[in-house]
Amino acid sequence: MADLNLLLLLLLVIPISLLALLILIVRPRPVKIPIKNRHVFITGGSSGIGLALAIRAASEGARVSILARSLDKLEEAKHFIRLSTGVDVAIFAADVRDFDSVTKAVVEAGPIDVLVVNQGVFLPQELEKQELDEVRFMIDVNLMGSFNMIKAALPGMKIRDERRPASIALMSSQAGQVGIYGYTAYSASKFGLRGLAEALQQEVIADNIHVSLIFPPDTDTPALAEENKRRPQLTSIIAASSGAMKADEVAKKALDGIKSGSFVVPCNFEGALLSIATAGLSPQRSFLMAFIEVVAASMIRLLALCFQWNWYGSIEKWHAQKKQK
Numbered sequence: 001m002a003d004l005n006l007l008l009l010l011l012l013v014i015p016i017s018l019l020a021l022l023i024l025i026v027r028p029r030p031v032k033i034p035i036k037n038r039h040v041f042i043t044g045g046s047s048g049i050g051l052a053l054a055i056r057a058a059s060e061g062a063r064v065s066i067l068a069r070s071l072d073k074l075e076e077a078k079h080f081i082r083l084s085t086g087v088d089v090a091i092f093a094a095d096v097r098d099f100d101s102v103t104k105a106v107v108e109a110g111p112i113d114v115l116v117v118n119q120g121v122f123l124p125q126e127l128e129k130q131e132l133d134e135v136r137f138m139i140d141v142n143l144m145g146s147f148n149m150i151k152a153a154l155p156g157m158k159i160r161d162e163r164r165p166a167s168i169a170l171m172s173s174q175a176g177q178v179g180i181y182g183y184t185a186y187s188a189s190k191f192g193l194r195g196l197a198e199a200l201q202q203e204v205i206a207d208n209i210h211v212s213l214i215f216p217p218d219t220d221t222p223a224l225a226e227e228n229k230r231r232p233q234l235t236s237i238i239a240a241s242s243g244a245m246k247a248d249e250v251a252k253k254a255l256d257g258i259k260s261g262s263f264v265v266p267c268n269f270e271g272a273l274l275s276i277a278t279a280g281l282s283p284q285r286s287f288l289m290a291f292i293e294v295v296a297a298s299m300i301r302l303l304a305l306c307f308q309w310n311w312y313g314s315i316e317k318w319h320a321q322k323k324q325k
C-alpha cells in the first residue's frame, strides 16, 4: 500500500515540479500587442487571407495599409473593405521582389506598428517535372520578398515614437512545418521563413518587436482554387490530413496570435499537434503550452510517425495503381 502511495505521490510531484521549473525557465511574460489606432501593414492584402486580415484589422479600429502588385485588385479590395467595415484603407501597388518599390511604399505609408508579410505564390508539381523558373519564382516571392519587406519596414519600426509592443508576422503554411509531395520549392520557401523568424526575433526583441509565424492548412482562397487545377493527386491526399479552413477563420487565428505575441500560431487542431511536433528551439511564451510540449512530446512524435507511415503508404499505393493502368 505504501508503494502505491509513493507511486501516486511521484506521479503528482513530477508534473507539478516540471510546471514550476517551466514557469521559472519560460518566465511567462504575456505580451499584448494592441492594433486599435495603430498602423497595420499587410502585404498581399488584396485577396484571400490578406484581404480577410485587412477586413478584421480595419473592423478592430486599426489604420490599415495593403500592398500588392495589381492596382485594379487593390482598388477592388479597398472598395470591398469600405463596404464591409466603413473604413478606408491605404493601398500600395508594388512587387515584393523589387526592394526599391517596396521601400517607396513603406516610406509613403509611414511607420508601421504591425507588419504582416502575407504575400505568397504556390505552384505545386513534382520537382523532376517542374521548371526551375517556377522554383525561383516561389523562392523570390515567398522568401526573398519577405526579406525585402522586413528590410524596408524595420528602420521605421525601430524608431516608432511610443515604445508599445510591435509585431512582424510572417505567413507561412503547414507545408512550412512538414515537407509535402509536390511542394519541394514551396515548402523550402516556407521553411526558410522559420529560420528567418527565429533569428530575427533574437535581433529585434530589444526593440519590443515580436515575431509571429502563422501556419494555416489549405485555405479557401482564389489561389487555392487555382492551385487545385494543377495540384498532384498525392499532394491533395496528404494535405487533406489537415482539412481546410475559410480565409476569415485563418485571419481570426492569425490576428489573435499576433495580438498575443505568440511566436508560433497554429490555425487548427491538426496544426496545434504539428506545432508541438515541430517545436524545436522556437520561443514559447505560454508556460502552459511549454508544459504540454514537454509532456506530450513523445506521444506527439508517435502520432507524427503514424501520419508519415500513412502518407508513405498512400504514395506506395498510388504508384502501384499507376503501374496497373
Ligand SMILES: NC(=O)C1=CN([C@@H]2O[C@H](COP(=O)(O)OP(=O)(O)OC[C@H]3O[C@@H](n4cnc5c(N)ncnc54)[C@H](OP(=O)(O)O)[C@@H]3O)[C@@H](O)[C@H]2O)C=CC1
Pocket (backbone or CB within 6 Å): 043, 044, 045, 046, 047, 048, 049, 050, 067, 068, 069, 070, 071, 073, 094, 095, 096, 097, 118, 119, 120, 121, 122, 141, 145, 171, 172, 173, 174, 215, 216, 217, 218, 219, 220, 221, 222, 223, 224
Ligand atoms: N490558400 C492556402 O491554401 C494557403 C495559403 N497560405 C499562404 O497564405 C498567403 C496568402 O495566400 P492566399 O490568400 O491563398 O493567396 P491569394 O493569391 O488569394 O493572395 C495573394 C496576395 O498576394 C499578392 N501577391 C502575390 N505576389 C506578389 C508579389 N510578388 N508582390 C506583392 N504582392 C503579391 C496578390 O496580389 P497581386 O497578385 O496583385 O500581387 C494577393 O493580394 C501566402 O503566403 C500563402 O503561401 C498558407 C497556407 C494555405
Ligand SMILES: CCCCCCCCCCCCCCCC(=O)[C@@H](N)CO
Pocket (backbone or CB within 6 Å): 122, 173, 174, 175, 178, 180, 216, 217, 218, 219, 224, 227, 238, 239, 240, 241, 242, 270, 271, 273, 274, 277, 300, 301, 303, 304, 307
Ligand atoms: C504530429 C501530428 C501531425 C498532425 C497532422 C499534420 C497534417 C499536415 C498536413 C499538411 C498540410 C499542408 C497544407 C499546405 C497548404 C498550403 O500552403 C497550400 N494550399 C498552398 O498554399
